[in-house]
Amino acid sequence: MSETCDGAVLAAPLFDYTLRLADTALILGHRLSEWIGHAPVLEEELALGNIALDLIGEARALYSYAGAVEGKGRDEDALAYRRDAGGFRNLLLVEQPNGDFAATIVRQFLFSAFAQPFWRRLAASRDATLAAIAAKSEKEAAYHLRHAGEWLIRLGDGTEESHRRAQTALDELWPYTGELFERDAVEDALIAAGITVDPETLRPEWQKTVAAVLSEATLAAPERAWMQSGGRSGRHSEHLGHLLATMQFLQRAYPGATW
Amino acid sequence: MNAAGLRERALEAAARVFDPEIPVLTIGDLGVLRDVRVVGDTVEIDITPTYSGCPAMRVIELDLDTALRAAGIAKFRISTVLSPAWTTDWLSPEGRRKLAEFGIAPPAGQTSRRALFASESVRCPRCGSAETERLAEFGSTACKALYRCRSCAEPFDYFKCH
Structure with missing residues (x-):
């Protein structure tokens, strides 16, 4: 349990917040795992599988903590497998389908460029458990960012076809980046308590990373201002339900199954 | 007892x-x-x-x-x-030696935050050459990357600095 969690006052936002982080890590991890057996080359098969493993590992730690904060006896499996789409609080960005390899890389890059500085700052959280998870996740996010960044440059600055695909993916996924920086009452309470950071303060570094890589990749960020929203409060695209149908099938068909 | x-x-x-x-x-x-x-x-x-x-x-x-x-x-x-x-800084000197003997290049130097695309200089665990290239950031396990030695042409695992 959090050392700085002031009893019931912060337990509710801390649970909601931890669940958002956990859901985002799990859904992105699951999406990447869908590439297993389909990646363009063996090295990518291993890379995407390894990144998925990191994210699912992060999700497990976060779910266990969320369950402890909630105090209703729900463990990581209960939270991951026995909630429906409306209960999930992940960012819309991470539930978007894998699409082609360019779409997967753009999604990973836009997310990791945020995740690395985010975890670095969260490592200074007054909540000891979140700080520990963050310190670990930051190191992993650094590899994820480098991997996606290198690929994006190769795709954007590659052939006409790879450039076209990377630019299309960027145009399609860009409207989901606004949610990275959203803030509501859940964050307000935790920022005030020194448990998390204002996501808006992470925007300059994210923009700097994105601009540097896009420039080298000869890609252009869309100028559209409209941003999608809703994942963090349970309003999802139709894609999440299909993902959960696969991911949760076993626990739905055989509740409590273990092996 | x-x-x-x-x-x-x-x-x-x-x-x-x-x-x-x-x-x-x-x-x-x-x-x-x-x-x-x-x-x-x-x-x-x-x-x-x-x-x-x-x-x-x-x-x-x-x-x-x-x-x-x-x-x-x-x-x-x-x-x-x-x-x-x-962190890989916790690998014992004995552990580093055993890794190299096993054919896995031990982490190069101390951990520190790297620039986005900074590269590491990794020595081939077989012939000791510094002329190596990274084939893939992720290898057979999360803690390893895949490299190839340009001198002896052997591929090898590198235990990533973490």
């Missing part, structure tokens, strides 16, 4: 547990074994994962369980701790 004796016996048993993915290293060499304490009549052992999703942790726990029982220790508790986060 007194507490000090019990701790020593537990430590000896735990130190004999090998990493399932890198079978030349013990969990002590790797820095995965963090602490062995005796509280009352119970041995408490802390282990820490190298990477968040490391699938070897469950196997390490089971192997520890077996090793402690074989040493005649019945009351123990194994916990996974995340803080402080594992």
